[in-house]
Amino acid sequence: xxxxxxxxxxxxxxxxxxxxxxxxxxxxxxxxxxxxxxxxxxxxxxxxxxxxxxxxxxxxxxxxxxxxxxxxxxxxxxxxxxxxxxxxxxxxxxxxxxxxxxxxxxxxxxxxxxxxxxxxxxxxxxxxxxxxxxxxxxxxxxxxxxxxxxxxxxxxxxxxxxxxxxxxxxxxxxxxxxxxxxxxxxxxxxxxxxxxxxxxxxxxxxxxxxxxxxxxxxxxxxxxxxxxxxxxxxxxxxxxxxxxxxxxxxxxxxxxxxxxxxxxxxxxxxxxxxxxxxxxxxxxxxxxxxxxxxxxxxxxxxxxxxxxxxxxxxxxxxxxxxxxxxxxxxxxxxxxxxxxxxxxxxxxxxxxxxxxx
Amino acid sequence: xxxxxxxxxxxxxxxxxxxxxxxxxxxxxxxxxxxxxxxxxxxxxxxxxxxxxxxxxxxxxxxxxxxxxxxxxxxxxxxxxxxxxxxxxxxxxxxxxxxxxxxxxxxxxxxxxxxxxxxxxxxxxxxxxxxxxxxxxxxxxxxxxxxxxxxxxxxxxxxxxxxxxxxxxxxxxxxxxxxxxxxxxxxxxxxxxxxxxxxxxxxxxxxxxxxxxxxxxxxxxxxxxxxxxxxxxxxxxxxxxxxxxxxxxxxxxxxxxxxxxxxxxxxxxxxxxxxxxxxxxxxxxxxxxxxxxxxxxx
Numbered sequence: 018x019x020x021x022x023x024x025x026x027x028x029x030x031x032x033x034x035x036x037x038x039x040x041x042x043x044x045x046x047x048x049x050x051x052x053x054x055x056x057x058x059x060x061x062x063x064x065x066x067x068x069x070x071x072x073x074x075x076x077x078x079x080x081x082x083x084x085x086x087x088x089x090x091x092x093x094x095x096x097x098x099x100x101x102x103x104x105x106x107x108x109x110x111x112x113x114x115x116x117x118x119x120x121x122x123x124x125x126x127x128x129x130x131x132x133x134x135x136x137x138x139x140x141x142x143x144x145x146x147x148x149x150x151x152x153x154x155x156x157x158x159x160x161x162x163x164x165x166x167x168x169x170x171x172x173x174x175x176x177x178x179x180x181x182x183x184x185x186x187x188x189x190x191x192x193x194x195x196x197x198x199x200x201x202x203x204x205x206x207x208x209x210x211x212x213x214x215x216x217x218x219x220x221x222x223x224x225x226x227x228x229x230x231x232x233x234x235x236x237x238x239x240x241x242x243x244x245x246x247x248x249x250x251x252x253x254x255x256x257x258x259x260x261x262x263x264x265x266x267x268x269x270x271x272x273x274x275x276x277x278x279x280x281x282x283x284x285x286x287x288x289x290x291x292x293x294x295x296x297x298x299x300x301x302x303x304x305x306x307x308x309x310x311x312x313x314x315x316x317x318x319x320x321x322x323x324x325x326x327x328x329x330x331x332x333x334x335x336x337x338x339x340x341x342x343x344x345x346x347x348x349x350x351x352x353x354x355x356x357x358x359x360x361x362x363x364x365x366x367x368x369x370x371x372x373x374x
Numbered sequence: 375x376x377x378x379x380x381x382x383x384x385x386x387x388x389x390x391x392x393x394x395x396x397x398x399x400x401x402x403x404x405x406x407x408x409x410x411x412x413x414x415x416x417x418x419x420x421x422x423x424x425x426x427x428x429x430x431x432x433x434x435x436x437x438x439x440x441x442x443x444x445x446x447x448x449x450x451x452x453x454x455x456x457x458x459x460x461x462x463x464x465x466x467x468x469x470x471x472x473x474x475x476x477x478x479x480x481x482x483x484x485x486x487x488x489x490x491x492x493x494x495x496x497x498x499x500x501x502x503x504x505x506x507x508x509x510x511x512x513x514x515x516x517x518x519x520x521x522x523x524x525x526x527x528x529x530x531x532x533x534x535x536x537x538x539x540x541x542x543x544x545x546x547x548x549x550x551x552x553x554x555x556x557x558x559x560x561x562x563x564x565x566x567x568x569x570x571x572x573x574x575x576x577x578x579x580x581x582x583x584x585x586x587x588x589x590x591x592x593x594x595x596x597x598x599x600x601x602x603x604x605x606x607x608x609x610x611x612x613x614x615x616x617x618x619x620x621x622x623x624x625x626x627x628x629x630x631x632x633x634x635x636x637x638x639x640x641x642x643x644x645x646x647x648x649x650x651x652x653x654x655x656x657x658x659x660x661x662x663x664x665x666x667x668x669x670x671x672x
Contacts, residue, residue: 088469092467096476141657144657144660145660149660151472152606152652152656155602156650159645160649163642163646280480291469335487336488338480338481339484342483342484343477345474349463349466349470349474349477350462
């Protein structure tokens with residue numbers, strides 16, 4: 018067990034430095050490295066369908082992480098995340114088509130543009146909070162959705178727009194196998210950025226705004242700045258995720274960015290755990306796999322009496338929506354801290370094994 | 375400029391606006407009593423309308439009985455929802471409570487689509503003549519007249535209920551100060567359940583009226599979202615404000631529909647206009663016309 022520190026009964030941290038590390042010890046760092054290495058082998062191990070799901074979890078996970086920074090860390094609820102995701106998708110395609118900048122560089126640029134839009138829509142957050150803000154973001158959802166349908170110069174209108182595949186130095190990432198590595202790289206970078214954000218002065222200020230905004234203001238945190246900033250950061254993540262989505266599918270349509278999609282993003286962070294970076298990824302995986310599982314169950318029951326009595330197969334889309342709604346409600350009632358909390362309990366159990374606490 | 379068309383639109387806008395007002399009122403009722411923002415208000419309309427339609431078509435009940443059964447059903451439904459889902463959420467942060475109601479709205483909307491399908495179904499006819507002539511110039515559907523009468527009745531009974539009935543008094547007391555009300559012998563739990571039951575019933579009435587006018591479909595649930603501009607405009611905790619806000623939003627829709635047609639913008643401007651109004655209200659007068667300003671003590 019060379020190099021692995023044993024911490025049999027609790028944390029013995031002796032300085033602030035130890036408290037703000039990303040990884041508690043070498044073992045957890047190695048675990049993450051090994052997990053990423055295993056993920057990097059996914060194209061060799063998984064079938065095309067499994068790889069497709071992994072890529073979905075990747076780009077949705079990036080956008081969900083942005084929402085978690087807004088909701089979980091800063092405590093401002095947003096019911097319009099999908100339109101920012103959509104804005105990123107359209108912006109990346111638009112920049113590429115108008116300027117001819119290689120798609121590879123359009124993706125971060127789209128993130129920056131979306132961040133700017135997020136800052137604008139975050140301005141109401143300077144004045145209002147809690148449920149008023151929730152309603153303001155609901156309005157943003159419908160206004161931007163309407164804008165997408167109108168602005169055909171930007172989005173191709175209701176017909177949608179085609180997105181070129183990503184290419185680096187003339188090498189095109191068309192196949193899922195190669196695109197996966199691009200998404201994986203973005204996931205790693207964005208998650209490391211988010212984990213580090215929470216160690217900085219700005220990240221701590223965001224948490225202070227969430228925990229008690231009046232105290233935060235008295236302590237010298239500029240509320241207006243950080244409330245709007247968190248919208249910007251969240252939109253940046255949404256924009257990157259959206260751009261990755263656009264160039265993966267090759268086609269972006271206005272219809273995709275509905276309020277249902279926004280609710281799905283909220284479901285991801287609630288099921289994963291509000292304010293947990295690791296949990297966001299778990300929640301995203303849950304939310305992507307839930308409809309797939311429903312679909313598989315529906316397919317397994319085809320032509321059985323249950324199927325004919327309830328017409329499961331033909332209504333599978335509604336059943337999937339119901340499952341998402343139900344998952345959100347049940348998690349909030351029975352597991353309000355999400356999967357991340359359960360994961361921490363499992364780790365604690367493992368660490369303390371013969372004893373229960 | 376077609377002034378006749380504008381007049382027609384304004385009348386319809388007023389009538390739809392009063393219905394928004396009724397739904398906004400039942401929204402405010404829940405908010406005032408239990409400080410829960412109910413994003414599933416539109417689904418109450420939807421469920422009420424579908425259940426009533428089901429009673430009328432499946433069992434061939436006369437309208438009055440089907441309607442009464444619907445009200446009983448919605449009362450039980452609202453109460454159960456409060457006890458099973460919202461009671462465990464007491465004391466949780468605002469975000470969680472909002473999310474629970476969003477989850478509920480998603481669940482019930484999909485459930486209704488699963489059970490009743492996605493196509494709009496017409497109600498069996500209730501009135502003899504479909505049109506009534508007004509002032510000799512304008513034809514108005516008789517269901518619109520009925521809807522105005524029903525909305526007026528609901529508003530009056532709300533006023534009476536809060537002013538003179540014991541339960542209404544208990545509700546006002548709870549809304550004002552939960553702890554004080556509880557120490558004076560008011561069962562806060564009962565009041566919460568009552569608020570949800572009444573709100574569900576009243577929304578269902580609006581749902582049935584809308585269903586009689588336009589047919590029942592999942593589009594009814596969208597009224598639950600239209601309620602937000604109305605409620606914010608009037609003030610989140612003001613019943614009178616809800617009615618006025620609903621009217622203003624109804625008229626705003628009518629005017630923007632007129633502009634849309636006149637200028638040939640060709641899009642659903644009237645669907646989005648309330649949300650622009652919402653953003654403007656929130657920027658300049660976040661507590662609405664009649665809402666109480668939050669004062670926080672440190």
